[in-house]
Amino acid sequence: MKTLKNLLIISLLCLLPATTAYAQLSEVTKQMPQAEAISINNADTEMLAKLPGIGKKKAQAIVDYREENGEFKSVSDLSQVKGIGKKLLAKLEGKLSL
Template sequence: MRNTVLSYLLLPLFTAVSFSTSAAQQPETDPSTLVVTLQPTAKLDLNQADAPALQASLVGIGKTKAEAIVAYREQHGAFTSVDELLEIKGIGKALLDRNRDKLTAN
């Protein structure tokens, strides 16, 4: 008798717990229905940016290379192309390719 009463008391408790945990589960999202909106990022102008901006925005450009870019611009005038960065010591094709999409020479 004691087991019967105990089972009558525990059955509703387990049922309530079962319903609450199944209700708390999130439905799976179909990845094919997800839409990603990319905001175009503003490109960094080599002819306007100062050394701290170059250092903060570009991958692999530290303080020394950023200062070298500014010094090159002051010596040779405005950049006409992003490819002119290859003229600066320490900047090679691989480094330029990593940052090309972030730069402009207006």
């Protein structure tokens, strides 16, 4: 029983450096500069396709919609583009601008 207890303590101590490194990771990411948001009114298909969840077809659909209907008034207007819903908009939050 004593051996089991010692093994458990040693195992927990081995995990300690990993948990402190993980805690420090959030501090490092806060200090990193954030990438600039992509303008949905000015970006071309190549730039839009780099966004998570947006491939070449959706990027082209965004540009086509913009050309047919004019500039987007808000980022949420992207939901009018076929294939872009609430979940994708949530994923893109903070990565888009007008």
